[in-house]
Amino acid sequence: VSRFEGITMAPPDPILGVSEAFKADTDERKLNLGVGAYRTEELQPYVLKVVKKAENLMLERGENKEYLPIEGLVAFNKATAELLFGADNPVIKQQRVATVQGLSGTGSLRLAAALIERYFPGAKVLISSPTWGNHKNIFNDARVPWSEYRYYDPKTVGLDFEGMIADIKDAPEGSFILLHGCAHNPTGIDPTPEQWEKIADVIQKKNHIPFFDVAYQGFASGSLDADAGSVRLFAARGMELLVAQSYSKNLGLYAERIGAINVVCSTADAATRVKSQLKRLARPMYSNPPVHGAKIVANIVSDPALFNEWKAEMEMMAGRIKNVRQKLYDSLSAKDKSGKDWSFILKQIGMFSFTGLSKTQSENMTNKWHVYMTKDGRISLAGLNLAKCEDLADAIVDSYH
Numbered sequence: 001v002s003r004f005e006g007i008t009m010a011p012p013d014p015i016l017g018v019s020e021a022f023k024a025d026t027d028e029r030k031l032n033l034g035v036g037a038y039r040t041e042e043l044q045p046y047v048l049k050v051v052k053k054a055e056n057l058m059l060e061r062g063e064n065k066e067y068l069p070i071e072g073l074v075a076f077n078k079a080t081a082e083l084l085f086g087a088d089n090p091v092i093k094q095q096r097v098a099t100v101q102g103l104s105g106t107g108s109l110r111l112a113a114a115l116i117e118r119y120f121p122g123a124k125v126l127i128s129s130p131t132w133g134n135h136k137n138i139f140n141d142a143r144v145p146w147s148e149y150r151y152y153d154p155k156t157v158g159l160d161f162e163g164m165i166a167d168i169k170d171a172p173e174g175s176f177i178l179l180h181g182c183a184h185n186p187t188g189i190d191p192t193p194e195q196w197e198k199i200a201d202v203i204q205k206k207n208h209i210p211f212f213d214v215a216y217q218g219f220a221s222g223s224l225d226a227d228a229g230s231v232r233l234f235a236a237r238g239m240e241l242l243v244a245q246s247y248s249k250n251l252g253l254y255a256e257r258i259g260a261i262n263v264v265c266s267t268a269d270a271a272t273r274v275k276s277q278l279k280r281l282a283r284p285m286y287s288n289p290p291v292h293g294a295k296i297v298a299n300i301v302s303d304p305a306l307f308n309e310w311k312a313e314m315e316m317m318a319g320r321i322k323n324v325r326q327k328l329y330d331s332l333s334a335k336d337k338s339g340k341d342w343s344f345i346l347k348q349i350g351m352f353s354f355t356g357l358s359k360t361q362s363e364n365m366t367n368k369w370h371v372y373m374t375k376d377g378r379i380s381l382a383g384l385n386l387a388k389c390e391d392l393a394d395a396i397v398d399s400y401h
């Protein structure tokens with residue numbers, strides 16, 4: 001008797017499944033605005049020049065393939081925490097950050113969720129509405145209960161700040177509040193510095209624990225320091241907090257699966273104990289992380305010339321997306337005679353634009369115009385170039401009305 005016979009077909013992933021459908025489409029007009037992955041003006045994947053230089057260096061040096069420690073490459077863990085907080089940050093100086101290399105952002109979030117499940121039984125994670133499509137899967141599989149805080153306001157196509165604050169205030173004391181450090185996915189709407197202060201106030205007052213997902217540091221504004229502003233604001237208040245990091249976008253290391261989980265504790269001793277428990281959770285999950293991406297990051301950050309070249313390439317990538325955003329706005333404004341205000345497209349930050357297109361309208365974009373996007377109305381501007389903005393504007397205007 002077949003034991004696997006009863007297993008049903010899983011649905012395609014809402015984000016990664018879009019790329020599969022795109023690949024199957026033979027129409028040459030097709031455009032992949034689904035997955036959040038950078039493409040050049042020629043719509044080709046991009047390996048940063050600085051990554052190729054680092055890899056050549058590593059090849060010349062000759063690297064062995066020994067296991068990394070469970071917590072990952074020590075040089076990477078040092079570099080990644082310093083990139084996030086700044087090398088002279090008191091949390092770094094006082095050794096209050098437990099940093100463990102994770103399997104990119106997803107794996108780092110998943111390891112943190114396992115820590116929450118084990119040490120904070122019954123604690124809830126509050127996630128923004130809407131949020132990145134995989135957050136709910138991660139907490140569901142880690143058996144960590146979650147609920148949503150209001151975030152996107154379709155009426156203003158902006159942040160429902162009052163709703164966000166109210167929901168965080170109403171959450172049971174000691175909840176984990178999942179926050180996008182910068183370039184909110186999928187809305188592209190970030191709190192202002194003043195709003196971040198108020199968010200920190202309400203979190204502190206309720207003894208909640210801030211949990212940042214930082215997947216776009218340096219990619220949103222082009223500046224690593226500017227994009228870490230929200231995290232550093234909370235750390236400066238002396239709060240304990242968790243931060244998951246990813247180098248998929250800002251260093252283009254998508255498939256290398258390189259990221260980290262950082263837990264800021266109130267003492268160095270607590271950080272040591274937290275790190276030991278993260279290792280205990282990682283060992284049976286994947287034992288130890290892959291070395292290649294960690295060495296690329298460590299080599300780039302430790303060499304001033306390479307580090308500066310990386311910063312320049314980040315600014316170039318962020319700049320290209322800003323240009324495309326402007327051109328799309330101009331095309332929509334010129335083509336849409338309805339008088340609709342499309343300026344929200346210019347106000348949004350980072351890789352995505354939240355168009356406000358409904359599920360059926362998004363499906364029309366694909367079925368009639370061969371534009372591939374996620375069903376929540378999100379488009380990845382990284383998959384768009386100046387030449388295609390007019391066509392995309394035609395598709396959006398047609399689908400919208």
Ligand SMILES: Cc1[nH+]cc(COP(=O)(O)O)c(/C=N/[C@@H](CC(=O)O)C(=O)O)c1O
Pocket residue numbers: 015016034035036037103104105106107132133134180185213215245246247248254259
């Ligand atoms: C907010 C956020 N957090 C974490 C990740 C995880 O990325 P990783 O490669 O595991 O470090 C992504 C990826 N987002 C894009 C790709 C994906 O869905 O995996 C996306 O939203 O298209 C995020 O957008």
